Structures are given as structure tokens and as C-alpha cells.
Amino acid sequence: MSYLGIFLSILTEPLKLIYIIIGVTGGVVIGALPGLNGPIGVTLLLPFTYGMDPATGLLMLSGLYMGSAYGGSISAILINTPGTGMAACTALNGYPLTCQGRGKEALYYSIFSSTIGGFVGVFFLLLFAPSLATIALRLGPPEMILVMMAGLFIVGGLSGKDIFKGIFAGAFGILLGTIGPDVVSGATRFSFGFRRLAAGIPLMPVLIGLFAISEMFTLSMRVGGIRLVDIELQETNPVDIFKKLIKNPLVFKSSIIGALIGILPGAGAAIASFFCYGEAKRSSKTPELYGKGCVEGIIASESANNAAVGGSMVPLLALGIPGSTTAAILYGAITIHGIIPGPSLFVNNPEFVHYYMIGMLFTVIVMFLLGYLGINLFIKSLKIKLVYLIPSVIALCILGSYSVRHNHYDILIAIIFGIIGVIFKRLEIPVAPVLLGLILGPLTEKSLRQTMIISRAAQISLLKYFLGRPLFIGLFFALSLFGFSIIRVLYKAKNTEL
């Protein structure tokens, strides 16, 4: 059956469409609520898919993943509490826009960018799945060190006026990442004898604390104002925004980079959005506007995280290697039906693969309709009085931090990081680099330690091992240029400010 044929056949099956709609809607809601994220949603929905045919079940779950990649931006833009790690960069510019009364504009930019990103990711999946997956396989631990380190460069892009405060925050995140079992020996590090710390500091409670709880604490200390934003909302014309957006090459660039990062094993949508935000700021003519309500910041991070969704399905389908937490759960969802992802999938179950890939386009369409039509509803949350908003968000945060590991102690972590977040804000230290350090620090260390073991086994020095890998050398030069260029931009931005 041709792709068009499959497309039309899905359109004429209301039940399947309904499953996709349920998945995407669930994803948008879960993404928007601080504390709940894609993996939790996928797990909750998983048992319901056992009875469905595999392609439909997988589509419902992928729809949830797709929806959650967009949903996080709603709360990030409106109340400065990104519902997911992948929306952390969206808050940096989205919330300032809301404060200027341009919340609607920000939301339109977000849904349009997410949709374009989503489509680009799915097209990558459709067109290049097997070939790209094979290339991604050739990136071993040494190359991953470079990719992760390039990610850490982005600390510069996430910092405000003072680069040193940004570096401090990034280093703080890396330090937090070293707590817990050592990657190689398993020995416990920096637990100070606390049994609970021996397991390490989990990401989700830190995210909830630093962004959502600290924002609520700060709001409750604010003097005056009974609502979040008291200035009048500006009306906007979505058609104009869309026209402006597709004329901006940034949205396509970020989508493509986002999809490629999604394909890399171990790098997910959050890393993709951090990366594209940093890259957008680096290549911008006006980097000093980033962080003050620059729509390009929203475009970059939102198109990247949705593009990464399609990208992360590439290694899963083509090689049977799940590239992210959510993809690992999806792996289980397919195999339970006796379908084993991998190269033979395209030979043994071509209908399944094609049906699934075309169905992914529907998840993007449904997400677009929900996001587009829902904007007038979302914007109403700004009208909620703070006395109601603050307690309900905090309740959700507590629920969310508990639900990840079913651990009371995680609630405590979220609250402690809420307080740390307030202190950081007072000292004007950016919090996003903390998250970046916490995500990338342990991954970088693991890749480095693996490389060291491999080179020791080969009985050559680390440097010789690096030099023996052409891919490493190529990447090294590409990423060095990237690094230098970030430093230059920062220098320029600093001078303009002075």
C-alpha cells in the first residue's frame, strides 16, 4: 500500500483516530502539568495498549510522547514553570513575553514551531531511518564525550549577563551529578553517610524544585498584584505569526538539528532543545535579546524538542536500540505483541512500520489542532488569582516529585531545590545550567570512563586511541569551532551591554 493509501485509510477509521487523539491530549495535559512527564504518561497508558493492534497501540503512546513535548511549553510560557525538562529553555523567553502581555503571541509561536519540528522529525523517520541509524551506531563512547561536552558549552548561551554565574550554575549541576554510585566501581560518592543520597540525586525533583516550586515561592513573596500578570493581554493575528515563522530559517535549522540529536543514543528531547537554544543564540545577530522575551528562543527550543521525538524513534525501529527513557518503554510496548524492532522489522513487518510512520504524521496534526484551538483556553490561566494558583501548583509539584520513584524523600529534594532556586534568583544566578550539568555531567563521565577502559584494554594511550578515530577528529574540529564561536558571541554580547 502506498503512503497516501495508508494516510487515507487512517482517516477513515474513527476508532484509531480517537486513540491517537486520546494519546496526544493526554500528552499535552501531562506535559503542561509541572511534575508529570512523558515517561510517566506512557507508563500509565501502556496497559491499555496490550489489547490493541500493535501499530495503533504504539501510535497512541507515541502521540502521548509527541503531545508532552509540546505541552511543557504552555506552563513554561504562562507561569514560568516548565512542565518537562525539554521546555526549560522555552520558559527563558516565553515568560518574559507573557509579562509584557504578549503571552498569546508566544503560545502561537510555540505551537507553530512544535508542529513544524514534529513534522521534520517524522520525515527524518520516514525517509532516512535505516541509513541514519547505522551512522549513529558508529558514534562510540569517545565521540559521545565530544557531543556531551559541546552540550555543556551551551551553559554560555543559557547565562544572562554574567557568564561566570552561568558557569557556576553549570558546575553546581555537574557536582550534583557526581553524587551517588560511581559509574565503574559502584562505590558511593559524596553521600556523607546518608543512605538515601547513595542512590544519587534524581532529575525530576530537581527540575520541579528549581523551576516550579521556586517560582511559586518567589510569587508568594511578591508585593502587590492579585494575578500573575496584571497588564492587559495583546491580541495577535496567528496568520501573521505563521508567515513570519516560515520565513525564518531558524525553525528549520533547529528542527533538523533537533531530529539529529534525537537519533543519538542516550540524548533525548531535553538535550536537543538545550542544544538548539544555544545554537540559536550563538548564530543570532542580536544575542543580547535572548532571555528577555525573544521569540526566536521559543522557536529554537520548541521545534527542536518535537523534532527529537521522531528522531528518537529512528534507532528504536531501525536497530532495536531505544535511545531515550520513553523509547525504552515503547520498546516494551511493541515487543509484547511479538514484534522485534530492528533491521528485519522493515522486511518482516513492512505494513506495521509504514502504518506507524504515517500515523505519526497524524499525531503532529492532532497536536497542532489541540494547541491552536486551545490557546484561548490556556491563556485563561493567567486570570487565575494567585491565592488559588500557587497552592494548586505546589500540590501538583509535590505529587509529581513523589510519583517518579514513589519515594517521600524526593518531595524533600524538590522543596530543598525550591529554596535553592529562590536563592539563585535573588543572586541572579541562572537555574537552567544546573539542569544541563545534572543531565550531561554523568553522561560525559560515563563515556570518558568507558573510553579509558577500552583504550587501556587496547594497550594504547587515550590520546592515541582518540587520534585513531577519524570520526572523533572530525567532530573535534567541528565542535571546537562551535565552542570558539560561542565565546566570541558572549564577548560581543557583553560589549553591547556595556
Next chain:
Amino acid sequence: MKRYLTYLFVLLILTVLAVSVSAGSDLDYPTRNINVIIPYGAGGGTDTQFRIIMSKIEKVLGVTMVPKNIVGAGGTIGTRELAESDPDGYTIGFYGPSQVISAAYKDLGFTNADFIPLFGFAETPFTIITKDEKLNTTEKFVEYAKENPGMVTISCVGDTHLINVLAFEQAAGIDLAVVPCNSGAEGLNLVMGGHVHAAIAPPQFAISAEEQGGSIIGSFSKERMDTLPHVPTFYESGIDLSFVVTTLRIFVVPAGTPEPIIDILVEASREVAEGAEGEDIKEKLTNLGAIYIYRSGAELRDYFEKNSEKITTFVIENKNLFLAIER
């Protein structure tokens, strides 16, 4: 008036007696939902398998079994919580070889004696996979490793993988370089990308590897697997392993749980295994790459005890070796 009160009092006493007699002779269990502590993340291998089995057993018991994923520290945080739970049959959970290994050399607040095995529906052996043609049989692999001591890399995830590799090294008289990974998927990635020589992998990943031009060297099992009939066991290839550690996922209760409650739970599982639902479980677990084998009650206790003893002895004997490359 006073007489009525006396009658009422007598009636009350009789009621209390009647209730207590019925509780003594006929155990009323379960009357409320049963919590199931799973020490690994939702959506993972253990979690998926447990949820499938729980969904069938709760139908027999008539109460809901509520999964509680208490994650962290290689599955030991949830296990400790299970050990500390009231042994009243309303908190049951998971225990497996990984916990046995951890308990053998770390003070985690629990030991094997803190748990009583109830039943298990599957046991899955591991395999070693490679992409390198000069290493694709046990013979070639061992010979090459003997010629190049410490130079052959093998990726491992966690203690259960590692203990198999250590036992293999000991039996074959070789020395390998262990590259630790966070997940089986990552191990597969490393071996198929040609970054390490070999990886220890569950059958499902082994099949994926074979499809992509890799080979399965052999399996850590007593007999060949039905799902991989062409793969020789290491015993067949002349590697005299002192034991093998598999993925054995079993339901347990905290020690001290009354025998009648254990019997009710074990009976419920037997009813499921012998009925039509058992076939459904078998199909689903097989699709997930597990090898279906139902064991319960005394048979499982005996099997698990013998296994744990061997593992514990090995870990204690090789403690230094173990702590050096613990993961």
C-alpha cells in the same frame, strides 16, 4: 429495662464470640488491596512482566494488586522497604538474583532470609554476543582471549551480568576487560558499532544483534533455549561454569507472613498457570523475550535457595575481585 440490657449484653458477647471463632477457623484473606513493591522503574522489563502476571492473579483473588515502583540504588531501596513491611500478606514484592548478589557483599538492610518465595513465571538466561568474526564461537573467543590477556572488552550492565562474566573468566581461564553500561540497549549499541569486542545480552537483544550481522557466541544456561535453538550453551562448548545466573523474577513475601496466607497466594498463581490465562501469560512473556517456566511453593523455595547459596558463596569467595569492578 435492666433485663433487656442483660439480653443485649449476652447477644453482644455471642456476636463477638461468633466473629472471633470464624476468624480463627476460616482465614478471611484478602479483604483489601495488595501492594506489590517493584524495585525497578515503571515500563521496564521487571515491571512489565510483573504487571502482566498481577493482572491475572488479582482476578482470582478478587482484590486489586497495586504496583508500587520504588526505584533506586540498583533495586535495593524498594527491596529494603519490602523487608521492613508488615508480614500480613498485604505487601508482597519482587526479589531476584541481583538482590542476592548485592546482599552478599553489601550491608543493605536485608538478607535472603528476609523473604519467602511465592511463585515465578519465567527464567531467562543471558548470552554473549559479538560482531567480530574472529570471535564468533566459544572456542575462538577463548583462544583469542588467552593470546591477548586483558585486551578483549565486554560490556556489562549491573551485577547479574558481571557475575556471569566472572564465572566465565574463571572457568575458561581468561581475563577480560569489563566496560560498564547503563542499559542493555547501550551495550548492544557498543558491540554493534564495533566499539567493544563483545557484550552480555538477554536473548531479545541477541536476536536483534544476529539480524544486524552479529553472532551469538553461546548462552549461560544448562540447556539450549527454545527461542534460540541454534545457540550452544557454554557447558556444551566445554566451559565448565560453576554456576549460571539468570534473570529470575519471582514474587516474594516478607519473612514471618503466616503460612495460610502464603498458601492462598501460591494457590491463586497455580490456578492462573493451569488455566487459559496461563497460556496468555506464556505468549506475552515469550514475546518479551523471557523463557516461560512456572514454579511455585516448595519447589521454587528449594530452587531459589540452592541458587542463592551458590551465588553467595561465589561472591564471598571472590569479594576482592568483585569489589574492584563491582558494576
